[in-house]
Amino acid sequence: MPCISPDGKPTSSGMTLLKSLKNGVLSPDEIANVTGQPLFRVRSGLRELKKAGFVEEEEGKYRLSKNGEMLVE
Amino acid sequence: MVEETGKGEVGLPVLGQKAPDFEAVTTQGVLKLSDFEGSWLVLFSHPADFTPVCTTEFIAFSEIYEELKKRKVELLGLSVDSVASHIAWIRNVEEKMGVKIPFPVIADLNKEIAKKYGMIHPDQSKTETVRCVFVIDPESKIRAMIYYPLTTGRNMKEILRLIDALQTTDEHKVATPANWNPGDSVIVPPPTTAEQAEERLKEGYECKDWYLCMKKL
Numbered sequence: 001m002p003c004i005s006p007d008g009k010p011t012s013s014g015m016t017l018l019k020s021l022k023n024g025v026l027s028p029d030e031i032a033n034v035t036g037q038p039l040f041r042v043r044s045g046l047r048e049l050k051k052a053g054f055v056e057e058e059e060g061k062y063r064l065s066k067n068g069e070m071l072v073e
Numbered sequence: 074m075v076e077e078t079g080k081g082e083v084g085l086p087v088l089g090q091k092a093p094d095f096e097a098v099t100t101q102g103v104l105k106l107s108d109f110e111g112s113w114l115v116l117f118s119h120p121a122d123f124t125p126v127c128t129t130e131f132i133a134f135s136e137i138y139e140e141l142k143k144r145k146v147e148l149l150g151l152s153v154d155s156v157a158s159h160i161a162w163i164r165n166v167e168e169k170m171g172v173k174i175p176f177p178v179i180a181d182l183n184k185e186i187a188k189k190y191g192m193i194h195p196d197q198s199k200t201e202t203v204r205c206v207f208v209i210d211p212e213s214k215i216r217a218m219i220y221y222p223l224t225t226g227r228n229m230k231e232i233l234r235l236i237d238a239l240q241t242t243d244e245h246k247v248a249t250p251a252n253w254n255p256g257d258s259v260i261v262p263p264p265t266t267a268e269q270a271e272e273r274l275k276e277g278y279e280c281k282d283w284y285l286c287m288k289k290l
Contacts, residue, residue, distance in 0.1 A: 002101070002102035002103075003102070029111075038112075038147060039108075039109075039111065039112060040104060040108040040109045040112065040147055041101060041102075041108075043105075043107075043108040044101075044102050044103060044104050044105070044108050045102070047103075048102065048103075
């Protein structure tokens with residue numbers, strides 16, 4: 001499911017991915033395991049969340065950005 | 074991978090080669106082929122939303138969705154209709170027929186992916202995709218293709234059987250005979266030298282002759 005709504009805020013699917021990153025830095029496979037979402041959907045969602053500035057990527061692993069952290073607190 | 078015929082038509086993908094790449098708008102967001110790397114993928118096209126044969130096929134694909142998941146296979150539909158049309162049709166199928174469509178469906182409005190995969194066959198329809206199935210492996214290689222005409226709905230048992238056969242071949246380095254189903258004997262790869270042919274009959278397989286030997290897995 002799209003992770004960013006037209007108003008630029010994360011959808012419920014997007015929030016599920018963001019919450020999975022609350023306690024650490026994870027790879028897409030690890031996020032898929034934690035959330036139970038199919039890997040293809042996690043990869044697509046992370047791409048959207050990164051573009052919208054809610055997550056940051058480093059060497060294939062993802063963590064919350066400052067904007068992302070504010071949303072899941 | 075895909076050959077231009079010189080007449081503005083596009084040829085078919087080739088078995089064993091990388092599947093043509095794409096980035097597509099779908100009912101579950103923007104998806105790239107690379108999003109499916111590491112999983113098997115069944116990419117299938119249908120001619121149009123809100124049509125009878127396609128509706129029966131969508132229901133049938135939904136019915137094998139869990140069986141596909143057990144085999145680590147994702148499912149991805151495609152037609153040249155819009156996302157709005159897909160959403161309206163999917164909602165209609167759920168409302169009228171009680172079946173939820175769990176897989177994403179590509180809206181290939183400009184036929185970009187349809188042309189890359191040779192899904193448009195002008196003698197069938199100049200505007201719609203025919204009923205294609207592409208089985209793509211975890212390395213994004215095309216492993217099997219099925220093309221059916223507009224009039225004929227596909228057989229889901231055959232799609233599952235095909236995936237079982239491909240996965241069995243990969244796991245055990247064997248081939249599968251006609252009408253094979255899981256549990257049946259498989260074909261041992263034929264010898265490639267005279268010496269191997271001589272030895273083959275002594276190796277304990279069920280052999281009709283040196284070139285046709287089978288075994289149980």
